[in-house]
Amino acid sequence: xxxxxxxxxxxAVVAMLAPAAKAADIVxxxxxAGNFKTLAAALGAADxxxxxxxxxxxxxxxxxxxxxxxxxxxxxxxxxxxxNKRALAxxxxxxxxxxxVMAKQVVELSGATTVNGQRVDIKAGDxxxxxxxxKVVTTDIQCDNGVIHMIxxxxxxxxxxxxxxxxxxxxxxxxxxxxxxxxxxxxxxxExxxxxxxxxxxxxxxxxxxxxxxxxxxxNKHQLVxxxxxxxxxxRVYSPDALxxxxxxxxxxxSVTIVPTESGASVNNARLLTxxxxxxxxxxxxxxxxxxxxxxxxxxxxxxxxxISTGVPMYNAGHHAECASLYQxxxxxxxxxxxxxxxxxxxxxxxxAAKRETCPMERAWTxxxxxxQMFVRLP
Numbered sequence: 498x499x500x501x502x503x504x505x506x507x508x509a510v511v512a513m514l515a516p517a518a519k520a521a522d523i524v525x526x527x528x529x530a531g532n533f534k535t536l537a538a539a540l541g542a543a544d545x546x547x548x549x550x551x552x553x554x555x556x557x558x559x560x561x562x563x564x565x566x567x568x569x570x571x572x573x574x575x576x577x578x579x580x581n582k583r584a585l586a587x588x589x590x591x592x593x594x595x596x597x598v599m600a601k602q603v604v605e606l607s608g609a610t611t612v613n614g615q616r617v618d619i620k621a622g623d624x625x626x627x628x629x630x631x632k633v634v635t636t637d638i639q640c641d642n643g644v645i646h647m648i649x650x651x652x653x654x655x656x657x658x659x660x661x662x663x664x665x666x667x668x669x670x671x672x673x674x675x676x677x678x679x680x681x682x683x684x685x686x687x688e689x690x691x692x693x694x695x696x697x698x699x700x701x702x703x704x705x706x707x708x709x710x711x712x713x714x715x716x717n718k719h720q721l722v723x724x725x726x727x728x729x730x731x732x733r734v735y736s737p738d739a740l741x742x743x744x745x746x747x748x749x750x751x752s753v754t755i756v757p758t759e760s761g762a763s764v765n766n767a768r769l770l771t772x773x774x775x776x777x778x779x780x781x782x783x784x785x786x787x788x789x790x791x792x793x794x795x796x797x798x799x800x801x802x803x804x805i806s807t808g809v810p811m812y813n814a815g816h817h818a819e820c821a822s823l824y825q826x827x828x829x830x831x832x833x834x835x836x837x838x839x840x841x842x843x844x845x846x847x848x849x850a851a852k853r854e855t856c857p858m859e860r861a862w863t864x865x866x867x868x869x870q871m872f873v874r875l876p
Contacts, residue, residue: 523549523557525550526638526640526645530638533559535562535565536560540589543589553642554597554642554643554644555642556594556645557592558648559648563649567650568651584656588613588654591654595610599644600626600633603626603636613654615777631650634647654775659685659686659691659779660686662774663781666774668697669696671701672701674713686778690732690779692732693728693730693780694728695728695781695782700784700787701787703787708803712724723790733779735772736762740762753765764782769784800827802872804827805869808865812861824861824864828848828867832844843870843871847864850867
Protein backbone atom coordinates (compact mmCIF):
# COMPACT_ATOMS: atom_id res chain seq x y z
CA UNK A 498 0.00 0.00 0.00
CA UNK A 499 2.84 2.39 0.87
CA UNK A 500 4.30 1.71 -2.55
CA UNK A 501 1.06 2.61 -4.30
CA UNK A 502 0.68 5.82 -2.29
CA UNK A 503 4.21 6.75 -3.30
CA UNK A 504 3.07 6.78 -6.93
CA UNK A 505 -0.17 8.76 -6.66
CA UNK A 506 1.44 11.57 -8.64
CA UNK A 507 0.78 9.43 -11.70
CA UNK A 508 -2.90 10.24 -11.57
CA ALA A 509 -2.14 13.94 -11.73
CA VAL A 510 -0.13 13.26 -14.87
CA VAL A 511 -3.07 11.42 -16.38
CA ALA A 512 -5.33 14.36 -15.72
CA MET A 513 -2.99 16.71 -17.57
CA LEU A 514 -2.40 14.35 -20.48
CA ALA A 515 -5.93 13.30 -21.40
CA PRO A 516 -9.39 14.86 -21.67
CA ALA A 517 -11.78 13.95 -18.89
CA ALA A 518 -14.20 12.33 -21.33
CA LYS A 519 -11.78 9.86 -22.91
CA ALA A 520 -8.12 8.94 -22.54
CA ALA A 521 -5.86 8.98 -25.58
CA ASP A 522 -4.20 5.83 -26.90
CA ILE A 523 -0.74 4.81 -25.70
CA VAL A 524 1.18 6.52 -28.51
CA UNK A 525 -0.73 9.82 -28.32
CA UNK A 526 -0.46 9.81 -24.53
CA UNK A 527 3.30 9.32 -24.72
CA UNK A 528 3.70 12.04 -27.35
CA UNK A 529 1.53 14.42 -25.32
CA ALA A 530 3.62 13.87 -22.19
CA GLY A 531 6.61 15.55 -23.81
CA ASN A 532 9.31 13.38 -22.22
CA PHE A 533 9.04 10.34 -24.50
CA LYS A 534 10.33 11.90 -27.74
CA THR A 535 13.02 9.24 -28.26
CA LEU A 536 10.57 6.45 -27.55
CA ALA A 537 8.09 7.92 -30.04
CA ALA A 538 10.81 8.19 -32.70
CA ALA A 539 11.88 4.60 -32.05
CA LEU A 540 8.30 3.33 -32.35
CA GLY A 541 8.05 5.06 -35.71
CA ALA A 542 11.35 3.61 -36.96
CA ALA A 543 10.27 0.11 -35.89
CA ASP A 544 6.80 0.45 -37.48
CA UNK A 545 5.12 -0.17 -34.11
CA UNK A 546 3.02 2.99 -33.96
CA UNK A 547 -0.09 1.41 -35.48
CA UNK A 548 0.29 -1.61 -33.20
CA UNK A 549 0.36 0.48 -30.02
CA UNK A 550 -2.50 2.63 -31.31
CA UNK A 551 -4.50 -0.56 -31.79
CA UNK A 552 -7.13 -2.11 -29.59
CA UNK A 553 -4.75 -3.81 -27.16
CA UNK A 554 -4.85 -3.62 -24.27
CA UNK A 555 -1.12 -3.21 -23.60
CA UNK A 556 1.02 -2.39 -20.61
CA UNK A 557 4.07 -0.33 -21.57
CA UNK A 558 7.10 0.16 -19.34
CA UNK A 559 8.09 3.39 -21.06
CA UNK A 560 11.67 4.72 -20.84
CA UNK A 561 11.95 8.50 -20.67
CA UNK A 562 14.24 10.55 -22.91
CA UNK A 563 16.71 10.65 -20.00
CA UNK A 564 16.59 6.84 -19.86
CA UNK A 565 17.62 6.58 -23.51
CA UNK A 566 20.45 9.04 -22.86
CA UNK A 567 21.95 6.55 -20.37
CA UNK A 568 22.70 4.16 -23.23
CA UNK A 569 26.26 4.22 -24.63
CA UNK A 570 26.87 7.11 -27.02
CA UNK A 571 25.67 6.36 -30.54
CA UNK A 572 23.43 3.45 -29.52
CA UNK A 573 20.12 5.17 -30.28
CA UNK A 574 21.32 6.54 -33.61
CA UNK A 575 22.54 3.08 -34.59
CA UNK A 576 19.25 1.41 -33.62
CA UNK A 577 17.23 3.95 -35.61
CA UNK A 578 18.95 2.91 -38.86
CA UNK A 579 16.65 0.96 -41.25
CA UNK A 580 18.97 -2.07 -41.27
CA ASN A 581 18.52 -2.42 -37.50
CA LYS A 582 14.74 -2.28 -37.59
CA ARG A 583 14.31 -5.86 -36.38
CA ALA A 584 16.67 -5.42 -33.42
CA LEU A 585 14.94 -2.17 -32.49
CA ALA A 586 11.51 -3.81 -32.62
CA UNK A 587 12.80 -6.60 -30.39
CA UNK A 588 13.96 -4.09 -27.79
CA UNK A 589 10.77 -2.02 -27.89
CA UNK A 590 8.43 -5.02 -27.66
CA UNK A 591 10.46 -6.15 -24.62
CA UNK A 592 8.96 -3.09 -22.89
CA UNK A 593 5.38 -4.18 -23.69
CA UNK A 594 3.28 -6.73 -21.79
CA UNK A 595 -0.06 -7.96 -23.17
CA UNK A 596 -3.09 -6.83 -21.14
CA UNK A 597 -3.64 -3.91 -18.83
CA VAL A 598 -1.56 -4.51 -15.70
CA MET A 599 -2.06 -1.81 -13.08
CA ALA A 600 0.47 -0.95 -10.35
CA LYS A 601 -1.36 -2.91 -7.65
CA GLN A 602 -0.99 -6.02 -9.85
CA VAL A 603 2.61 -5.30 -10.90
CA VAL A 604 3.86 -5.26 -7.29
CA GLU A 605 2.53 -8.79 -6.79
CA LEU A 606 4.41 -10.22 -9.77
CA SER A 607 7.90 -11.70 -9.90
CA GLY A 608 8.01 -11.43 -13.68
CA ALA A 609 5.96 -10.95 -16.82
CA THR A 610 6.19 -12.31 -20.36
CA THR A 611 6.54 -9.51 -22.90
CA VAL A 612 5.33 -9.15 -26.48
CA ASN A 613 8.96 -9.82 -27.45
CA GLY A 614 8.51 -13.33 -25.99
CA GLN A 615 11.15 -12.97 -23.30
CA ARG A 616 10.32 -12.44 -19.65
CA VAL A 617 11.15 -9.37 -17.54
CA ASP A 618 11.96 -9.75 -13.85
CA ILE A 619 9.93 -7.64 -11.44
CA LYS A 620 11.04 -6.84 -7.92
CA ALA A 621 9.03 -4.77 -5.45
CA GLY A 622 10.62 -3.44 -2.27
CA ASP A 623 10.76 -0.52 0.10
CA UNK A 624 12.62 1.54 -2.53
CA UNK A 625 10.00 0.96 -5.20
CA UNK A 626 9.52 -1.37 -8.14
CA UNK A 627 12.30 -2.55 -10.46
CA UNK A 628 11.68 -4.04 -13.89
CA UNK A 629 14.87 -5.77 -15.02
CA UNK A 630 16.73 -3.29 -12.82
CA UNK A 631 14.98 -0.20 -14.22
CA LYS A 632 13.11 1.80 -11.59
CA VAL A 633 9.42 2.54 -12.09
CA VAL A 634 9.13 6.28 -11.46
CA THR A 635 5.45 6.86 -12.31
CA THR A 636 2.64 4.33 -12.54
CA ASP A 637 -0.87 3.91 -13.89
CA ILE A 638 -0.85 6.48 -16.70
CA GLN A 639 -4.13 5.25 -18.13
CA CYS A 640 -4.82 5.18 -21.85
CA ASP A 641 -7.86 4.01 -23.77
CA ASN A 642 -5.98 0.92 -24.95
CA GLY A 643 -3.86 0.14 -21.91
CA VAL A 644 -1.59 1.67 -19.31
CA ILE A 645 1.88 3.23 -19.16
CA HIS A 646 4.37 2.85 -16.31
CA MET A 647 7.33 5.21 -16.67
CA ILE A 648 10.83 3.74 -16.07
CA UNK A 649 14.22 5.41 -15.68
CA UNK A 650 16.31 3.06 -17.86
CA UNK A 651 15.99 1.20 -21.15
CA UNK A 652 15.73 -2.55 -20.55
CA UNK A 653 17.35 -4.90 -23.03
CA UNK A 654 16.32 -8.45 -23.99
CA UNK A 655 18.91 -11.18 -24.37
CA UNK A 656 20.62 -11.12 -27.76
CA UNK A 657 22.40 -14.47 -27.32
CA UNK A 658 21.06 -17.77 -28.65
CA UNK A 659 20.65 -20.82 -26.42
CA UNK A 660 24.13 -22.23 -27.23
CA UNK A 661 25.69 -18.77 -26.77
CA UNK A 662 23.89 -18.29 -23.45
CA UNK A 663 25.02 -21.73 -22.27
CA UNK A 664 28.61 -21.03 -23.33
CA UNK A 665 28.62 -17.69 -21.48
CA UNK A 666 27.38 -19.40 -18.29
CA UNK A 667 30.53 -21.54 -18.18
CA UNK A 668 28.95 -24.63 -16.60
CA UNK A 669 27.64 -26.45 -19.68
CA UNK A 670 30.85 -27.54 -21.45
CA UNK A 671 29.83 -31.20 -21.67
CA UNK A 672 26.33 -30.36 -22.87
CA UNK A 673 27.71 -28.11 -25.61
CA UNK A 674 30.20 -30.80 -26.66
CA UNK A 675 27.35 -33.30 -26.87
CA UNK A 676 25.19 -30.85 -28.83
CA UNK A 677 28.07 -30.42 -31.29
CA UNK A 678 28.63 -34.18 -31.62
CA UNK A 679 24.92 -34.69 -32.17
CA UNK A 680 24.76 -32.06 -34.92
CA UNK A 681 22.21 -30.01 -32.98
CA UNK A 682 24.16 -26.74 -32.58
CA UNK A 683 22.59 -25.20 -35.66
CA UNK A 684 19.09 -26.25 -34.59
CA UNK A 685 19.44 -24.81 -31.08
CA UNK A 686 20.94 -21.66 -32.55
CA UNK A 687 18.04 -21.16 -34.96
CA GLU A 688 14.99 -18.96 -34.47
CA UNK A 689 13.09 -21.48 -32.35
CA UNK A 690 11.90 -20.79 -29.79
CA UNK A 691 12.94 -23.72 -27.59
CA UNK A 692 12.89 -24.56 -23.91
CA UNK A 693 15.98 -26.48 -22.78
CA UNK A 694 16.34 -28.40 -19.52
CA UNK A 695 20.12 -28.11 -19.37
CA UNK A 696 22.20 -30.54 -17.30
CA UNK A 697 25.33 -29.01 -15.78
CA UNK A 698 28.82 -30.42 -16.19
CA UNK A 699 28.38 -31.95 -12.72
CA UNK A 700 25.19 -33.66 -13.88
CA UNK A 701 27.04 -35.28 -16.78
CA UNK A 702 29.90 -36.14 -14.43
CA UNK A 703 27.47 -38.12 -12.26
CA UNK A 704 26.76 -40.56 -15.09
CA UNK A 705 28.44 -43.97 -14.85
CA UNK A 706 32.08 -44.06 -15.90
CA UNK A 707 32.56 -44.16 -19.66
CA UNK A 708 28.99 -43.15 -20.53
CA UNK A 709 29.86 -39.76 -21.99
CA UNK A 710 32.79 -41.08 -24.01
CA UNK A 711 30.59 -43.84 -25.42
CA UNK A 712 27.77 -41.48 -26.36
CA UNK A 713 30.14 -39.07 -28.11
CA UNK A 714 31.34 -41.76 -30.52
CA UNK A 715 30.05 -41.27 -34.10
CA UNK A 716 28.42 -44.71 -34.15
CA ASN A 717 26.26 -43.68 -31.16
CA LYS A 718 25.07 -40.39 -32.64
CA HIS A 719 21.44 -41.52 -32.94
CA GLN A 720 21.32 -42.50 -29.27
CA LEU A 721 22.98 -39.22 -28.28
CA VAL A 722 20.45 -37.20 -30.28
CA UNK A 723 17.60 -39.10 -28.61
CA UNK A 724 18.91 -38.16 -25.19
CA UNK A 725 19.64 -34.53 -26.05
CA UNK A 726 16.29 -33.88 -27.76
CA UNK A 727 14.60 -35.36 -24.68
CA UNK A 728 15.85 -32.22 -22.90
CA UNK A 729 14.25 -29.83 -25.42
CA UNK A 730 10.64 -28.67 -25.55
CA UNK A 731 9.26 -26.67 -28.49
CA UNK A 732 8.26 -23.12 -27.59
CA ARG A 733 9.28 -20.82 -24.76
CA VAL A 734 7.93 -22.35 -21.54
CA TYR A 735 8.70 -20.42 -18.35
CA SER A 736 8.68 -22.15 -14.97
CA PRO A 737 5.21 -20.99 -13.79
CA ASP A 738 3.64 -22.27 -17.01
CA ALA A 739 5.64 -25.51 -16.84
CA LEU A 740 4.43 -26.22 -13.30
CA UNK A 741 0.86 -25.47 -14.34
CA UNK A 742 1.08 -27.76 -17.38
CA UNK A 743 2.76 -30.58 -15.36
CA UNK A 744 3.82 -32.35 -18.57
CA UNK A 745 5.63 -31.23 -21.70
CA UNK A 746 6.23 -33.00 -25.01
CA UNK A 747 9.89 -32.99 -26.04
CA UNK A 748 11.50 -32.89 -29.49
CA UNK A 749 12.47 -36.52 -28.90
CA UNK A 750 8.79 -37.46 -28.88
CA UNK A 751 8.35 -38.53 -25.27
CA SER A 752 7.08 -36.22 -22.53
CA VAL A 753 8.68 -35.04 -19.31
CA THR A 754 6.87 -34.45 -16.02
CA ILE A 755 7.35 -31.24 -14.04
CA VAL A 756 6.24 -31.28 -10.41
CA PRO A 757 6.74 -29.04 -7.38
CA THR A 758 8.88 -30.41 -4.54
CA GLU A 759 9.71 -29.31 -1.02
CA SER A 760 12.93 -27.73 -2.28
CA GLY A 761 11.52 -26.24 -5.49
CA ALA A 762 10.59 -28.35 -8.51
CA SER A 763 11.81 -31.33 -10.52
CA VAL A 764 11.72 -32.59 -14.10
CA ASN A 765 11.33 -36.38 -13.99
CA ASN A 766 14.01 -37.27 -11.43
CA ALA A 767 16.14 -34.15 -11.98
CA ARG A 768 16.04 -31.18 -9.63
CA LEU A 769 15.59 -27.71 -11.12
CA LEU A 770 18.55 -25.65 -9.92
CA THR A 771 17.89 -22.38 -11.79
CA UNK A 772 14.93 -21.41 -13.94
CA UNK A 773 14.00 -18.92 -16.63
CA UNK A 774 17.39 -18.03 -18.11
CA UNK A 775 16.39 -16.01 -21.17
CA UNK A 776 17.98 -16.48 -24.57
CA UNK A 777 17.08 -14.71 -27.79
CA UNK A 778 15.49 -17.89 -29.13
CA UNK A 779 14.17 -19.53 -25.98
CA UNK A 780 14.68 -20.18 -22.31
CA UNK A 781 16.99 -22.41 -20.26
CA UNK A 782 16.17 -24.24 -17.03
CA UNK A 783 19.20 -25.72 -15.27
CA UNK A 784 18.90 -29.29 -13.91
CA UNK A 785 21.16 -31.48 -11.78
CA UNK A 786 20.76 -34.77 -13.70
CA UNK A 787 20.81 -35.99 -17.25
CA UNK A 788 17.36 -37.13 -18.36
CA UNK A 789 17.18 -40.56 -20.02
CA UNK A 790 14.06 -41.18 -22.14
CA UNK A 791 12.20 -44.29 -21.05
CA UNK A 792 12.34 -47.11 -23.56
CA UNK A 793 15.40 -45.70 -25.28
CA UNK A 794 18.09 -48.33 -25.00
CA UNK A 795 21.42 -47.54 -23.48
CA UNK A 796 24.21 -50.11 -23.66
CA UNK A 797 23.32 -51.41 -20.21
CA UNK A 798 25.74 -54.34 -20.26
CA UNK A 799 28.72 -52.15 -21.17
CA UNK A 800 27.61 -49.54 -18.65
CA UNK A 801 27.57 -52.14 -15.86
CA UNK A 802 30.90 -53.63 -17.00
CA UNK A 803 32.55 -50.18 -17.04
CA UNK A 804 31.13 -49.33 -13.61
CA ILE A 805 32.43 -52.56 -12.07
CA SER A 806 35.83 -52.08 -13.76
CA THR A 807 36.07 -48.63 -12.22
CA GLY A 808 34.51 -49.60 -8.92
CA VAL A 809 36.72 -52.59 -8.06
CA PRO A 810 40.01 -50.65 -7.72
CA MET A 811 38.10 -47.85 -6.05
CA TYR A 812 36.72 -50.30 -3.47
CA ASN A 813 40.08 -52.04 -2.99
CA ALA A 814 41.69 -48.66 -2.30
CA GLY A 815 39.26 -48.18 0.58
CA HIS A 816 36.90 -45.74 -1.16
CA HIS A 817 33.81 -47.76 -0.29
CA ALA A 818 31.30 -44.88 -0.23
CA GLU A 819 32.47 -43.58 -3.63
CA CYS A 820 32.25 -47.09 -5.07
CA ALA A 821 28.73 -47.52 -3.72
CA SER A 822 27.72 -44.14 -5.18
CA LEU A 823 29.06 -45.15 -8.61
CA TYR A 824 27.16 -48.44 -8.54
CA GLN A 825 23.97 -46.70 -7.42
CA UNK A 826 24.15 -44.12 -10.24
CA UNK A 827 24.73 -46.90 -12.76
CA UNK A 828 21.70 -48.87 -11.58
CA UNK A 829 19.49 -45.79 -11.57
CA UNK A 830 20.54 -44.90 -15.13
CA UNK A 831 19.90 -48.41 -16.42
CA UNK A 832 16.57 -48.58 -14.57
CA UNK A 833 15.44 -45.29 -16.12
CA UNK A 834 16.24 -46.54 -19.62
CA UNK A 835 14.59 -49.96 -19.58
CA UNK A 836 10.98 -51.02 -20.09
CA UNK A 837 11.65 -54.54 -18.78
CA UNK A 838 9.33 -54.59 -15.76
CA UNK A 839 11.03 -57.62 -14.20
CA UNK A 840 14.45 -55.99 -14.51
CA UNK A 841 13.15 -52.70 -13.11
CA UNK A 842 11.58 -54.53 -10.17
CA UNK A 843 14.87 -56.30 -9.45
CA UNK A 844 16.88 -53.08 -9.58
CA UNK A 845 14.38 -51.24 -7.39
CA UNK A 846 14.60 -54.03 -4.80
CA UNK A 847 18.43 -53.90 -4.84
CA UNK A 848 18.50 -50.10 -4.53
CA UNK A 849 16.04 -50.20 -1.63
CA ALA A 850 18.12 -52.86 0.16
CA ALA A 851 21.31 -50.85 -0.40
CA LYS A 852 19.80 -47.68 1.05
CA ARG A 853 19.05 -49.56 4.25
CA GLU A 854 22.75 -50.38 4.70
CA THR A 855 24.47 -47.86 6.96
CA CYS A 856 27.94 -49.29 6.29
CA PRO A 857 29.39 -48.07 2.93
CA MET A 858 31.23 -51.39 2.49
CA GLU A 859 28.02 -53.42 2.80
CA ARG A 860 26.12 -50.94 0.61
CA ALA A 861 28.73 -51.30 -2.14
CA TRP A 862 28.59 -55.10 -1.95
CA THR A 863 24.77 -55.14 -2.01
CA UNK A 864 24.78 -53.06 -5.18
CA UNK A 865 27.62 -55.07 -6.71
CA UNK A 866 25.75 -58.37 -6.23
CA UNK A 867 22.67 -56.82 -7.83
CA UNK A 868 24.73 -55.59 -10.79
CA UNK A 869 26.31 -59.02 -11.24
CA GLN A 870 22.83 -60.56 -11.39
CA MET A 871 21.76 -57.97 -13.97
CA PHE A 872 24.89 -58.46 -16.05
CA VAL A 873 24.37 -62.21 -16.57
CA ARG A 874 20.73 -61.66 -17.54
CA LEU A 875 21.41 -58.98 -20.13
CA PRO A 876 21.89 -60.04 -23.77
